[in-house]
Amino acid sequence: RGGYRSPGPTPPRTAWGGESCSFESSLSSHCTNAGVSVLEVPRENQPIHREKVKRYIIEHIDLGAYYYHKYFYNKEHQNYFGVDENLGPVAVSIRREKLDDGKDKEGAQYNYRVTFRTSELTTLRGAILEDAVPSTAKHGTARGLPLKEVLEYVVPELNIPCLRLALNSPKVPEQLLKLDEQGLSFQHKVGILYCKAGQSTEEEMYNNESAGPAFEEFLDLLGQRVRLKGFTKYRAQLDNKTDSTGAHSLYTTYKDYELMFHVSSLLPYTPNNRQQLLRKRHIGNDIVTIVFQEPGALPFTPQKHSLPLPARVRHRQSPQPLHRERLLQCGSVQV
Numbered sequence: 001r002g003g004y005r006s007p008g009p010t011p012p013r014t015a016w017g018g019e020s021c022s023f024e025s026s027l028s029s030h031c032t033n034a035g036v037s038v039l040e041v042p043r044e045n046q047p048i049h050r051e052k053v054k055r056y057i058i059e060h061i062d063l064g065a066y067y068y069h070k071y072f073y074n075k076e077h078q079n080y081f082g083v084d085e086n087l088g089p090v091a092v093s094i095r096r097e098k099l100d101d102g103k104d105k106e107g108a109q110y111n112y113r114v115t116f117r118t119s120e121l122t123t124l125r126g127a128i129l130e131d132a133v134p135s136t137a138k139h140g141t142a143r144g145l146p147l148k149e150v151l152e153y154v155v156p157e158l159n160i161p162c163l164r165l166a167l168n169s170p171k172v173p174e175q176l177l178k179l180d181e182q183g184l185s186f187q188h189k190v191g192i193l194y195c196k197a198g199q200s201t202e203e204e205m206y207n208n209e210s211a212g213p214a215f216e217e218f219l220d221l222l223g224q225r226v227r228l229k230g231f232t233k234y235r236a237q238l239d240n241k242t243d244s245t246g247a248h249s250l251y252t253t254y255k256d257y258e259l260m261f262h263v264s265s266l267l268p269y270t271p272n273n274r275q276q277l278l279r280k281r282h283i284g285n286d287i288v289t290i291v292f293q294e295p296g297a298l299p300f301t302p303q304k305h306s307l308p309l310p311a312r313v314r315h316r317q318s319p320q321p322l323h324r325e326r327l328l329q330c331g332s333v334q335v
Contacts, residue, residue, distance in 0.1 A: 062183060062184070064123070064125050065180045065181045065183065065184055066180075066181070067115060067125040067180070068093060068115050068125075068173075068176060068177060068180045069177055069180070069181070071095065071113050071127075072093050072095055072113070072115065072173070072176075073173055073177055074173075075095060076095070077093055077094060077095035077113075078093070078094055078095070078147065078165065078166075079091065079092070079093050079165075079166040079172055079173070079176065080092040080093075080094075080163040080164060080165055080166060081163065081164055081166055082159075082162035082163040082164055083162060084118070084158060084159045084162050085159060085162075086120075086157070086159070087118045087119075087120050087121065087157065087158065088118060088119050088120055089118070089119060090116070090117065090118045090158065090162075090163070091116075091117040091118075091176065091179070092114070092115070092116050092117070092151065092155075092158075092163060093114070093115040093176065094112060094113070094114050094115075094147055094150065094151070095112070095113045096110055096111070096112055096130070096144050097110065097111050097112075097113065098110055098111075099111050107140040108140055109129065109130070109131070109140065110129075110130040110139075110140065110144065111127050111128070111129060111130065112127065112128050112129075112130060112133070112150050112154075113126070113127045114126060114127070114128070114150070114151070114154050114155075115180075116154075116155050116158070117179065117180075123180070124154075124155065128150075128154060130144070130145060133145060133149060133150050133153050133154075134149075134153060135149045136149075137149070148160055151163075186256050186257050186258060187234045187236075187257070187258045187259075187260075188257065188258070188259050188260075188287055189236035189237075189259070189260050189261075189262060189282075189285075189286045189287065190259060190260075190261050190262070190286055190287065190288050190289070190290065191261070191262045191264075191282070191283035191284075191286035191288070191289035191290065192219070192222075192250070192261050192262065192263045192264060192283075192289070192290045192291075192292065193205040193206070193264045193283065193289060193290070193291045193292070194208050194211045194215050194263075194264055194265050194292055195208075195291055195292060195293040195294065195297045195300070196208060196212075196294050196297065197294050197295060197296030197297055198296060198297070198298065199297055199298065199300075200297070200298035200299065200300040201300060202300075202302065202303060203274055203275075203276075205264060205291070206264060206275075206276040206279050206280060206283075207269075207274060207276055208264065208265060209265070209269045210265060211265040212294060214294065214315045215265070215292050215294070215315075218292055218313065218315070219250055219261075219263065222250060222252060222261060223250045223251050223252030223259065223261060224250070224251060224252060225248050225249070225250060225251075226248065226249055226250070226251045227247065227248060228240050228243065228245065228246060228247060228248060228249055229241065229242075229243055229247070231249075231251075233251065233258060234251070234258035234259075234260055235249075235260060236260035236262065236282075237282065238260065238262075238282070244268070245267060245268065245278070245282070246266050246267050246268055248266055249261065249262070249263065249266055250263050250266065262279075262282040262283045262286055264279050264283060267279040267282060267283075288310070288311060289310045289311070290310075290311050290312075290313055291310055291311070291312045291313065292313045292315065293312060293313065293314045293315065294315055295314075295315060297314070
């Protein structure tokens with residue numbers, strides 16, 4: 001935890017933010033794939049892990065970023081801000097909640113949820129039983145423990161006197177929500193270039209007005225063609241009002257993700273303009289570009305800083321139909 005000290009013996013129902021915390025499993029149906037590779041699974045264990053591996057998302061996401069939204073937002077809690085001389089700017093959110101499983105016991109049980117944000121350390125998120133916090137005050141009362149004592153126990157490195165209570169304004173939790181979830185993205189745009197036989201340069205690919213049947217079949221594997229005019233889902237900067245970026249595009253979803261493909265042959269072709277800037281403006285700004293090569297296409301090397309993370313797909317003539325599963329490889333793929 002980069003400087004955080006464990007708050008003594010772990011009591012029941014204590015959960016600190018991390019890859020294996022129980023609360024994260026309730027935030028999403030996904031499992032984080034941080035530090036996990038299918039190739040690292042021993043051969044003898046692959047059948048056991050096959051179903052589990054299918055649930056891994058396409059990239060690591062900090063599912064803990066939802067913690068504030070789930071347990072604090074629109075609920076009574078306190079926010080504190082300050083500048084610690086060692087940690088720099090800090091933002092702390094703390095909430096006391098009554099536990100349902102304590103209603104039939106002698107005295108009520110309470111839980112404290114804490115989110116501690118700093119630019120110097122990983123965000124600390126988690127919960128701790130009130131009974132686990134050493135205090136001179138009585139536990140289990142309606143008043144609760146002094147928050148100073150809770151924070152001193154949970155985050156001993158923090159200089160508590162530097163904190164100031166935030167204004168009671170809806171803008172404060174809204175900004176904290178944006179801060180916590182700013183790294184999340186469930187919308188991605190991917191470029192697709194079509195390369196004919198004998199072609200080897202990006203300029204030639206950008207100037208292909210139409211594509212062959214194999215390429216059309218390949219597109220059908222990736223997603224569904226959608227009419228852009230009036231399209232209300234993720235459009236990846238494509239025009240959904242006047243057809244200035246083409247009448248149709250390719251769109252698909254994967255779990256919670258939306259993917260829009262910028263297909264070179266579906267973007268408008270500009271005659272007598274070898275640069276094809278309209279096509280290049282979209283495909284050149286995508287996170288990855290797929291280059292589909294017909295048989296006879298020449299080897300090509302992307303120009304520096306022109307195509308982002310290019311992936312090559314080569315079509316080989318075969319009576320077998322294309323299968324989506326065969327595309328789930330990285331680098332150069334033959335289909």
